[in-house]
Amino acid sequence: xxxxxxxxxxxxxxxxxxxxxxxxxxxxxxxxxxxxxxxxxxxxxxxxxxxxxxxxxxxxxxxxxxxxxxxxxxxxxxxxxxxxxxxxxxxxxxxxxxxxxxxxxxxxxxxxxxxxxxxxxxxxxxxxxxxxxxxxxxxxxxxxxxxxxxxxxxxxxxxxxxxxxxxxxxxxxxxxxxxxxxxxxxxxxxxxxxxxxxxxxxxxxxxxxxxxxxxxxxxxxxxxxxxxxxxxxxxxxxxxxxxxxxxx
Numbered sequence: 261x262x263x264x265x266x267x268x269x270x271x272x273x274x275x276x277x278x279x280x281x282x283x284x285x286x287x288x289x290x291x292x293x294x295x296x297x298x299x300x301x302x303x304x305x306x307x308x309x310x311x312x313x314x315x316x317x318x319x320x321x322x323x324x325x326x327x328x329x330x331x332x333x334x335x336x337x338x339x340x341x342x343x344x345x346x347x348x349x350x351x352x353x354x355x356x357x358x359x360x361x362x363x364x365x366x367x368x369x370x371x372x373x374x375x376x377x378x379x380x381x382x383x384x385x386x387x388x389x390x391x392x393x394x395x396x397x398x399x400x401x402x403x404x405x406x407x408x409x410x411x412x413x414x415x416x417x418x419x420x421x422x423x424x425x426x427x428x429x430x431x432x433x434x435x436x437x438x439x440x441x442x443x444x445x446x447x448x449x450x451x452x453x454x455x456x457x458x459x460x461x462x463x464x465x466x467x468x469x470x471x472x473x474x475x476x477x478x479x480x481x482x483x484x485x486x487x488x489x490x491x492x493x494x495x496x497x498x499x500x501x502x503x504x505x506x507x508x
């Protein structure tokens with residue numbers, strides 16, 4: 261019996277398996293992140309009320325450490341799900357490098373897309389960057405944790421989110437009846453839900469970026485490509501927010 265089980269071939273979780281394990285990975289990410297928030301909340305020397313909760317959750321240092329704490333939780337949850345599929349971890353998540361041509365195409369496409377959203381935002385009289393970003397950056401600067409915030413937003417966050425969305429979710433859903441096109445749309449929607457701090461306009465921008473990253477994941481068969489592009493996009497957005505905060 262044991263020998264028979266050991267010889268079972270590797271497999272990819274399909275639609276429902278990917279969905280259920282995806283919820284498991286999301287829960288792990290949430291627990292990892294909320295644990296940091298709870299720690300800072302318990303350290304408060306003042307009575308903890310709604311105002312204190314908002315202050316803790318919106319702190320630059322808290323957010324940075326929260327995002328960083330989410331990565332090992334995501335990696336552990338993904339390792340469990342993929343281990344049970346008996347597929348090599350790197351192969352399941354498409355952790356392979358791609359060509360420099362694909363990287364340059366991805367950067368160019370991302371610049372065009374984000375620039376289009378910025379121009380639309382200005383045309384509608386909206387702020388180009390989310391307002392809360394400026395507050396988070398100022399809070400991080402006050403705590404001497406701006407560098408930590410940059411690492412969290414531009415390195416750790418993209419790794420967690422891309423491994424989850426374009427790595428795990430896309431892989432399983434693309435090999436189900438959804439096929440790659442449906443997997444790109446659904447994984448982009450799931451990724452967008454992770455950004456509840458935004459309003460409807462920035463939701464649209466995030467979703468469109470997700471579609472682009474999903475297509476590039478399909479085209480290149482490389483999640484490392486989307487991790488790098490995601491990180492570059494966040495770096496540009498962070499630099500823009502720092503510049504806007506400094507000029508206001």
